[in-house]
Amino acid sequence: MIVVAGEALIDLVVTAEGQRAVPGGSPANVAVTVARLDQPVRLLARLASDDYGRQLVEYLSANRVDLEWAVHAEEPTSVAVATLNAAGQASYEFRLAGAADWQWTPQELPELAGSPAIALHTGSLALALAPGAEALEGLLARERQRDGLTISIDLNLRPSIVTDRAAEQERVRRQVRLAHLVKASDEDLAWLYPDRSVADVMTEWRTAGVSCAVVTRGGDGVWLLAPDGSLHEEPAVRTTVVDTVGAGDSFTGGLLAALADLDALGDRPADRLAAVTPQQWGTVLRQAATVAALTCGRRGADPPRRSEVAARLTPAN
Numbered sequence: 001m002i003v004v005a006g007e008a009l010i011d012l013v014v015t016a017e018g019q020r021a022v023p024g025g026s027p028a029n030v031a032v033t034v035a036r037l038d039q040p041v042r043l044l045a046r047l048a049s050d051d052y053g054r055q056l057v058e059y060l061s062a063n064r065v066d067l068e069w070a071v072h073a074e075e076p077t078s079v080a081v082a083t084l085n086a087a088g089q090a091s092y093e094f095r096l097a098g099a100a101d102w103q104w105t106p107q108e109l110p111e112l113a114g115s116p117a118i119a120l121h122t123g124s125l126a127l128a129l130a131p132g133a134e135a136l137e138g139l140l141a142r143e144r145q146r147d148g149l150t151i152s153i154d155l156n157l158r159p160s161i162v163t164d165r166a167a168e169q170e171r172v173r174r175q176v177r178l179a180h181l182v183k184a185s186d187e188d189l190a191w192l193y194p195d196r197s198v199a200d201v202m203t204e205w206r207t208a209g210v211s212c213a214v215v216t217r218g219g220d221g222v223w224l225l226a227p228d229g230s231l232h233e234e235p236a237v238r239t240t241v242v243d244t245v246g247a248g249d250s251f252t253g254g255l256l257a258a259l260a261d262l263d264a265l266g267d268r269p270a271d272r273l274a275a276v277t278p279q280q281w282g283t284v285l286r287q288a289a290t291v292a293a294l295t296c297g298r299r300g301a302d303p304p305r306r307s308e309v310a311a312r313l314t315p316a317n
Contacts, residue, residue, distance in 0.1 A: 001066070001116045002256055002265070004031040005044040005136055006126030007101035008060065009078035010052045011245070013300060021052070022300050023059040024080060025101070026124035026156045029246045033253025033291065033303040035064045039260045042066035042117075044110070046100040046132075052077035053100070071108050073100035082245060089244050094161055096129070104132030109139050113148060118266040121256060123154035123183075127175055128162050140178040150259075150269040154252045155184040159191050168192060176205050180269045181259075183214040183252055198223065199231075211273040216251055216292075222285055227274040234285035237293035237312075246301025247292045253303060254291030258284040286313065 006027030012019050027043070034041040043065050047053050049072060056077065060067060078099035080092050096102065102125070112120065120143055127133050144151055153175060162168055169192060176182050182205055189201055202213040202225045213225040221235040259265050262280055264272045276284070290312050294304040304312075 001040040001042055002031075002034050002119045002121065002260060003042050003044055003069075003112065003115075003117045004028075004034070005120065005122040005139070006124060007078060008043065008045045008047060008056050009080055009099075009101060010055065011301070012079060012081045013245070014081060014083045021055070023056050024082075024246070024301050025078070026154065026249050027122060027126060028056070028060065028065075029249035029301045029303070030121060030154070030253040030256070031065045032060070032063045032301075033250045034257050034260075036303050036305045037254065037257035037291070037309065038306045039257045040066070040116075042069055044069045046071040046073040046075070046103060046108070048073050048075060048077040048100045050076055052079070069110050073103065075100040075103055078102075084243050084245075087241070092158070092160065094125075094158070096125070096161070101126065102129040102132040104135040106135050106138060109135060112139075112143060113146060117149050118260065119150040119152060119256060121152040121154070121252070123152075124156035125158060125161065127153065128158070128168070128171065137175060137178070140175065144178045147269065148267050150181060150265040150272065151179045152181040152183070152252075152256060153179040154248070155182070155188045155192075156248060157184075157188045157191060165192065173208075176210055177208045180211045180273060181214070181255075182210050182212075183216070183255065185248055186215055186217045186220075189215065211270045214255065216248060222251075222289060224281060224285060226276070226278070226281055227270070230278065232278065232281045232285065234282065234289055237286075237289045239293040239297045241296045242299050244296055245299075246303065247296050249301065250295040250303040251288045251292040254288035254309070255284060258287040 007025040008028035009025040011024035079095040224232040
């Protein structure tokens with residue numbers, strides 16, 4: 001079972017036709033993607049009891065996301081207003097003050113030892129916003145020391161919310177040391193390290209103890225720095241873009257599901273990732289890129305099912 005920790009919020013998607021309220025949040029999107037790819041997944045989230053919170057519970061449950069560890073929160077649901085431009089690219093305005101997602105306490109976080117968890121994934125605002133970020137970082141530190149599962153982080157930075165670049169550099173430096181797998185976009189790194197190359201940052205992460213560093217580059221494809229130091233490059237999967245909402249999250253979910261298919265997640269995480277062959281890394285990246293492309297080809301954060309991915313990857317006769 002893959003455990004995903006972090007926010008589940010409502011996206012108010014604004015287009016020329018009006019607005020609609022849809023479930024979202026980077027970790028929640030990752031969890032739904034993993035579930036649709038037929039890997040067991042449990043979401044560790046704080047879910048409100050308001051109307052939006054009930055909408056989230058219904059949506060997650062309908063997508064076979066296990067909510068056994070979800071906290072029933074008294075605070076309201078977080079809301080992100082996503083405005084789409086003519087090209088389908090989203091810009092966000094967040095309404096987060098006092099919301100449920102950021103109020104984690106250590107007492108609310110489960111003991112993962114002895115559970116069926118093979119991986120713990122988190123990132124985005126959940127690791128950036130106080131007071132809950134400190135509690136989640138403590139969970140990562142505990143699990144890294146235990147070495148019983150694979151720890152994955154997706155930076156998914158939000159400079160419009162967390163604007164202090166120097167503080168974010170320090171936070172990321174501290175948190176990536178707790179992860180075996182780190183994923184970021186080239187846009188994340190361009191903002192976080194405007195004077196550094198992507199290759200330099202990926203190498204620094206490897207030196208800090210990250211087994212595998214992944215950087216997505218939109219239409220230019222993806223780079224992966226493997227445990228043996230080799231760099232793998234996979235081109236983007238071409239598609240007609242409807243919008244990019246949830247594309248990065250679906251890539252991350254596709255990546256985790258593909259690694260789970262290879263039994264590359266679990267105890268002795270560094271050894272498992274090191275055992276992935278170059279050919280397998282190519283397969284993993286193609287699957288993740290295909291998941292992201294299929295998501296871009298339809299409206300909103302609507303990741304594909306395993307059968308859809310398989311059909312896209314199967315060459316035509």
